[in-house]
Amino acid sequence: SAFVAFDHVSLAYDDSGNAIEDIDLDIHEGEFVAFVGPSGCGKSTFMKLCTGLHAPTAGSIKVDGVAVTEPLKISGMAFQNANLLPWRTTLDNVLLPLEIVKPYRHQFRKRRKEFEGWARDLLKTVGLADYEDQYPWQLSGGMQQRASICRALIHQPRLLMLDEPFGALDAFTREELWCVLRDLWEAQRFTVVLVTHDLREAAFLADTVYVMSSRPGRVVERREIDLPRPRA
Numbered sequence: 001s002a003f004v005a006f007d008h009v010s011l012a013y014d015d016s017g018n019a020i021e022d023i024d025l026d027i028h029e030g031e032f033v034a035f036v037g038p039s040g041c042g043k044s045t046f047m048k049l050c051t052g053l054h055a056p057t058a059g060s061i062k063v064d065g066v067a068v069t070e071p072l073k074i075s076g077m078a079f080q081n082a083n084l085l086p087w088r089t090t091l092d093n094v095l096l097p098l099e100i101v102k103p104y105r106h107q108f109r110k111r112r113k114e115f116e117g118w119a120r121d122l123l124k125t126v127g128l129a130d131y132e133d134q135y136p137w138q139l140s141g142g143m144q145q146r147a148s149i150c151r152a153l154i155h156q157p158r159l160l161m162l163d164e165p166f167g168a169l170d171a172f173t174r175e176e177l178w179c180v181l182r183d184l185w186e187a188q189r190f191t192v193v194l195v196t197h198d199l200r201e202a203a204f205l206a207d208t209v210y211v212m213s214s215r216p217g218r219v220v221e222r223r224e225i226d227l228p229r230p231r232a
């Protein structure tokens with residue numbers, strides 16, 4: 001059964017026509033899917049629909065069997081900009097969702113030492129073990145993005161939403177982080193929805209790649225990928 005179910009979903013922002021048109025697909029729990037397409041094809045709109053930040057004009061969206069009618073709390077997110085809080089250390093940036101998201105926020109003071117352990121484990125898996133006390137401005141762009149992926153995963157979300165997460169990185173760092181992400185996913189099997197304009201990135205990371213076209217944003221192709229991948 002579907003974990004994320006799009007049932008003939010369209011969205012029009014205004015009377016200029018659909019930004020997203022008739023998207024009808026199922027994403028299974030533990031699947032890694034990517035949406036690729038040119039700028040303006042509706043990738044960000046798709047993400048916002050998935051997470052309940054926009055409501056469809058037509059059709060419906062369910063996550064885990066429940067209609068999405070308000071911003072989703074079971075997901076973690078990372079974007080092109082790492083958006084770390086500059087006054088917090090790496091460790092405290094990663095801990096942030098646990099201070100905000102239920103049920104952890106009610107337990108934060110009591111379990112802080114344990115939560116810090118989770119954060120350190122994650123930072124270790126992405127190679128940031130020695131940087132937990134540094135501030136964002138002391139980290140490279142790639143390190144900041146690693147920290148932002150840890151932050152997206154710290155509350156053990158079942159769904160990870162990634163919107164061009166490696167878009168601002170140089171090619172070498174980007175490909176290093178592909179391996180890091182793929183290893184995290186293989187160990188934990190959360191569901192991942194990645195949007196990117198980078199076809200190689202989509203094919204390297206995802207099990208299923210949806211190709212989108214613009215004006216209106218539609219899925220024009222679904223392709224299953226089965227490639228051997230190098231490890232980090």
Ligand code: ADP
Pocket residue numbers: 013014019037038039040041042043044045046217
């Ligand atoms: P992508 O992320 O693939 O670049 P978007 O989802 O941002 O695409 O945009 C899809 C289409 O919807 C584009 O034509 C864009 O101009 C339009 N659009 C996006 N956001 C808005 C908005 N808030 N209001 C009106 N039009 C928008």
Ligand code: ADP
Pocket residue numbers: 102103106
């Ligand atoms: P909101 O609806 O704004 O997200 P909550 O449902 O989290 O708010 O909180 C409602 C009340 O219930 C609060 O006073 C909160 O302290 C308490 N509460 C909710 N969940 C828990 C929990 N897991 N442990 C302890 N208290 C909780």
